[in-house]
Amino acid sequence: MDLPESLQWLVPHEAARRAGGVRRELVDRAPVSPLLDLASNDYLGLHHDPRVVEAAVAALRTWGAGSTGSRLVTGTTAAHTALEAALAEFVGSEAALVFSSGYTANLGVVTALSGPGSLVVSDAGSHASLVDACRLSRARVVVTDGVEAVRAALAGRTEPRALVLCDSVSSVDGTLAPLRELHDVCRAHGAVLVADEAHGLGVRGRGGRGLVEEVGLAGEPDVVLTLTLSKSLGSQGGAVLGAAPVVAHLVDSARSFIFDTALAPAAVGAAHAALDVLRAEPELATAVLDRAARIASAAGVPVPTSAVVSVVLGDPHVALAAARRCAELGLRVGCFRPPSVPEGTSRLRLTARADLTDTELDLVAAVLAEVL
Template sequence: MSDALDRVQAAVAAREAAGLRRVLRPRAASDGVLDLASNDYLGLCHDPRVTAAAADAARRWGGGATGSRLVTGTTELHCDLEDELAAFCRAPAALVFSSGYLANVGVLTALGGPDVAIVSDAGNHASLIDGCRLSGSPTTVVGHRDVAAVDAALAARDTAYALVVTDAVFSVDGDLAPLAELHAVARSHGALLVVDEAHALGVIGPHGRGGVEAVGLADEPDVVRTLVLSKSLGAQGGAVLAVPEVIDLLVNTARPFIFDTGLAPAAAGAARAALGVLAAEPERVAAVRTNAAALAGVLRDLAVETIEPDAAVVPGFLGDPRRAFAAATGCLERGVRVGCFRPPSVPPGRSCLRLTARADLRSADLDRAAGVLAATLADVGVTG
């Protein structure tokens, strides 16, 4: 056996011993399990209007985009989606990528470089972290939501240009970035603010237009937004919202855009339909936040550390990765699916259950979740 394969097997064994090994767990199309783990925040993934639009797009345009966006992968459907995303989010322009991960990597590698300092929040998503690494930019990671640290890092930089990078809603802790304050600091240093709205679109603001729009920054030319179509819109894909000059740069230099096959027509069609539902039914936005608050109340009643949620994400911190995994497994066995986040997704000692609210949860669903969580946490040694 090769030394390289020995190393692989040792790495797998080490993760198993630490309680950090992950495995794929296929789910059935309909299994009767209450879903508190997915990112389908508005309950639109199975909405008949969304699935019908996906099927219609596939029949009309085919199963795939057939090429990269600069060859054959841009259809009229993609352009319509970009126009509608920009209009809904009150952005100057939009550009659709095949995933939110690639949108983040594309933005940071196109806007970054050796002469561009990046200041990045310690709680940012892995796609932002990887984008920073691939950009070639000197990167400073600052404390979570620490505006003063951002200001100090920008003042200390020795590059001509700078980016401030943050999630709008952080994907594990579920809290909001101080976007207005970050923008003021970034502008005072001539930096661009890059905001990942993945967990904010459809959830933040009275109409779900996201964190940037909610604090009045949608028209600011020095703000670049990324978002996903795979969470509140129940489809797949990502997008960048920015001034036309930034969009033009991405089209010409962002490798994840240039060299990747365009978003599948079915996903584009589904996202357009979901965006239409969101625009027509803004009550879904308030419903998801109300349900998130109820889930947080359940955890608090069980003496589990949590937050007062700003969006749909509700963490329940259990600390030990084995305990978190056992709790998630026990919940599933009792018919409720919850997320389980362990290092490296979270820092050591912060393993947690990650509950996600949906707009279509009923009071009976919340009662069911409360009962399952109480029984399961008692089994793993967490009692209220």
């Protein structure tokens, strides 16, 4: 199709992305792929678990295909509130609120708890959803790197309210945030810590309860958790967890909750069933870290502290070629290039699953030995 003059600017932009090795393309995948998948975030291997699938089907038959409206109009069901109660109990929070995605959960909590006349201090490695939340917050935003930088930002503030944002576990390299130290700084300066547990739930903490629980901050009133249901719980959706007054405020003020259609019942049912599996089988969290250590050994990188194994290759063309070669040899891996990572740090991102077998791990080792 010939582009009109108003859209001709797209042509050089696409050419520049191709030349830089950062052009993205959508690729269909089959329901059952011949490739061993080390690219997904299905850390516990539950998205195809029969218990999880059957729970989704049961919710679909009970409540229908969609939620029919926002949570405040027609969208809330008994299944939504039951999932919220189960999530709060599991991670040790007083209350929870389910959103349609982890992205909207982060948008909702940051914008509702900040606003004009407040300060938001965000870690430089925060997920894009937290970055976008900062942009929408209308607050003064300071991007920091490290606990001392957070301390300095809070010590110099004039605003009456402040939030400190971080990923508890980095989505890119799997490193752990210094949550205990960050909380000490927040409490000393009257700030609220918002920790995104998207990659911590199911992997870190007692029985997969997350890094916040692991470091002893579960239930602290000045700590707010966000998480996604699309990774360890194998479904879709997100949630914010914290003190009951915080959750009540979100119901009144979080635009990505108020004006968004509620999470579909099938996703709610699947997430609840997956949480039940994790509660009944806490060894899954240990298993995924064990598999991650074996993948890291095969890749020749340090033992990870999460399910994420990051192999930095530098040039985006090199990383993309390596990912394609892995696929040719039967292994699907993630390929992270700018802007997902800083310039010069393009990488393969491999994710462990609790259900990987010894035979599958042998394949991983053989493929990585040839490609790397």
